[in-house]
Amino acid sequence: MRFATVEYQGKTFVASVDKAGKKVMPLSVGDINAVFRGDRCEAKGPAIALASVKLKAPMLPLRNIMCVGKNYHEHAKEFSASGFDSSSTGAADAIPTAPIIFTKVPQSVIGPDEPIRYPTGVSDQLDYEAELAVIIGQGGRGIAKSDALGHVWGYTIINDVTARDLQARHKQWFLGKSMDSFAPMGPWCVTADEVDLATAGIRCWVNGELRQDAKIADLIFDIPTLIATISAGITLMPGDIIATGTPAGVGIGFKPPKFLQKGDVVAMEVDGIGRLTNPVQ
Numbered sequence: 001m002r003f004a005t006v007e008y009q010g011k012t013f014v015a016s017v018d019k020a021g022k023k024v025m026p027l028s029v030g031d032i033n034a035v036f037r038g039d040r041c042e043a044k045g046p047a048i049a050l051a052s053v054k055l056k057a058p059m060l061p062l063r064n065i066m067c068v069g070k071n072y073h074e075h076a077k078e079f080s081a082s083g084f085d086s087s088s089t090g091a092a093d094a095i096p097t098a099p100i101i102f103t104k105v106p107q108s109v110i111g112p113d114e115p116i117r118y119p120t121g122v123s124d125q126l127d128y129e130a131e132l133a134v135i136i137g138q139g140g141r142g143i144a145k146s147d148a149l150g151h152v153w154g155y156t157i158i159n160d161v162t163a164r165d166l167q168a169r170h171k172q173w174f175l176g177k178s179m180d181s182f183a184p185m186g187p188w189c190v191t192a193d194e195v196d197l198a199t200a201g202i203r204c205w206v207n208g209e210l211r212q213d214a215k216i217a218d219l220i221f222d223i224p225t226l227i228a229t230i231s232a233g234i235t236l237m238p239g240d241i242i243a244t245g246t247p248a249g250v251g252i253g254f255k256p257p258k259f260l261q262k263g264d265v266v267a268m269e270v271d272g273i274g275r276l277t278n279p280v281q
Contacts, residue, residue: 098229
């Protein structure tokens with residue numbers, strides 16, 4: 001199933017999205033986090049044409065988004081070779097031996113078609129990163145890898161927008177990842193059964209040019225490993241988000257780099273979820 005947060009006739013509410021992607025059905029819950037908790041929700045009113053509503057960010061995370069760096073082999077190599085990677089000293093340690101975890105603030109989240117704000121005067125090396133994001137349903141601490149997928153409610157798409165110059169200058173990733181509008185999310189959230197982790201592809205286009213094209217199965221550290229690693233000492237809660245990392249093809253992977261500019265349009269897809277599109281302004 002698909003669940004969205006939509007705006008219609010001046011009201012914002014949670015709705016389910018039909019399989020064809022043509023209609024939404026308002027639901028009785030006041031917040032999408034109730035869906036992740038497993039609270040009872042029922043249809044509330046008639047279906048509405050999807051074209052008549054504005055899709056908002058499907059959720060505003062209750063706490064920082066947990067993100068994974070360098071989690072595809074080819075991206076880890078391109079990042080290490082780019083000169084922007086303060087976590088690596090060269091090819092010998094380009095591939096991490098344990099998950100690299102950082103966070104983005106919830107306030108960086110925006111929805112489909114909302115503009116990524118170009119940070120004039122702060123950064124001029126803006127980059128895109130298409131990522132599958134895991135949404136936790138059943139929380140817990142010390143979750144075993146063998147049990148981890150049972151704690152996944154579902155998935156959405158996140159664009160882990162990054163100011164590369166800030167990432168390099170500060171020798172850490174928080175500031176360069178957490179600026180306003182740096183976490184486009186959507187177009188909606190889907191339950192775990194909608195995404196086949198063994199076959200699903202992930203892709204990104206900038207101005208119609210295909211930049212990223214990979215399989216979720218190419219992750220260095222798979223989703224059970226990420227959940228087990230994070231929950232070893234941190235209690236995960238319903239609605240927590242884990243952005244699983246981006247494949248090769250980001251702007252700094254090109255020579256010269258292809259940084260985002262005002263007027264660019266970034267679109268990304270994950271099979272089983274849909275397409276997330278945002279302009280840069």
